Amino acid sequence: MKNQQTNFLWIAVQRVYMIYVATMFLVTFLLNTPVFLIAILTKSDRLGLIANHYWAHAFFFLVGVPMEIIQKGDLDKKGTYIFCPNHFSFLDIAITPFVPVPFKFVGKVSIAKVPILGFIFRKLHITVDRTRLRDKYATYTKSISALMDGFSLTIFPEGGIRSSNPPLMGSFKEGPFRMAIETGVKIVPITLADNWHIFPDDGRYFFKRRKCRVVIHEPIDPANYSMxxxxxxxEDVRQLIQKELNHLNAIL
Structure with a gap:
């Protein structure tokens, strides 16, 4: 009986914390919305992307998640990169703006259907409907144009939350690597070590407070490869991220 009561109390605390996290997400996002709208109306995409960076810092500070950013290589804050993180949790989208270079997401069109957030995402970032070949080609073209205009991109190379056994990643799509070779823009692998612990994709919607480690690896020059x-x-990028995931999660 005592164990049941303790378990019930712990679940109740977790639910209350989840409500608090969701409230902070909504409040901080709404407070930033005027900046996002100004960026959209004035076509100052970079302003909106910078605002997204500061929103991430504010949100994770307020929900009490300590961040550890490990940067293994130098990044030019005015440079152009393709960031490739692993993807085990919806939290990955909120965490990635800790990267010190503003970027556009290349993400699923389903995000654009969320009220307010979807409108802002659609205007500042690049959406893709992977079920439609024509839309995939249009997204690729838009992504190339954004890179040529000097915008960095973040693309989850797994193509979504695919793995059922984190921290083992799924296979990688070729899109970001083809873009890198075509444009000469460097790939920056990113290891998100703890998001699948903090906010697992298991349908229970528990948010667990613990340190979140983000490893920003050295940029990889696509000139070392060809089509x-x-x-x-x-595979080289996948193995680099997987090796770091295994190390940080103590998996041999």
């Missing part, structure tokens, strides 16, 4: 070695490029 004929596209698979090697994908």
């Amino acid at each position: 004929s070695r596209l698979k090697d490029f994908q």
Whole structure:
């Protein structure tokens, strides 16, 4: 009986904390909305992307999640990169703006259907409907144009939350690596080590407070690869991230 009461109390505390986290997400986002709208109306996309960076800092501070950003290579804050993080949790989208370079997301069109958030996402970022070949091609073209205009991109190379056994990643899509070779823009692998613990994709909607580690790896020059070695490029980046995931999660 005592164990049941303790378990019930713990679940209740977790639910209250989840409500608090959701409230802070909504409040901080709404407070930032005027900045996002100004950026959209004035076509100052970079302003909106910078605001997203500061929103992430405010949100995670308010919900009490300590961040550890490990940067293994130098990044030019005015440079252009393709950031490639692993993807095990919806929290990954909120965490990635801790990268010190403003970027546009290339994300699922389903995000654009969320009220307010979806409108802002659609205007500042790039959406893709992976079920439609024509839309995938249009997204690729828009992404190339954004890179050529000097915007960095963040693309989850797994193509979504695919893994059922984190921290083991799923296979990588070729899109970001093909873009890198075509444009000469460097790939920056990112290891998100703890999001799947903090906010697991298990349908229970528990948010667990613990330190969140983000490893920003050294940029990889696509000049070392070619279209004929596209698979090697994908696998080299995948193995780099997976090795760091295994290390940080103590998996041999």
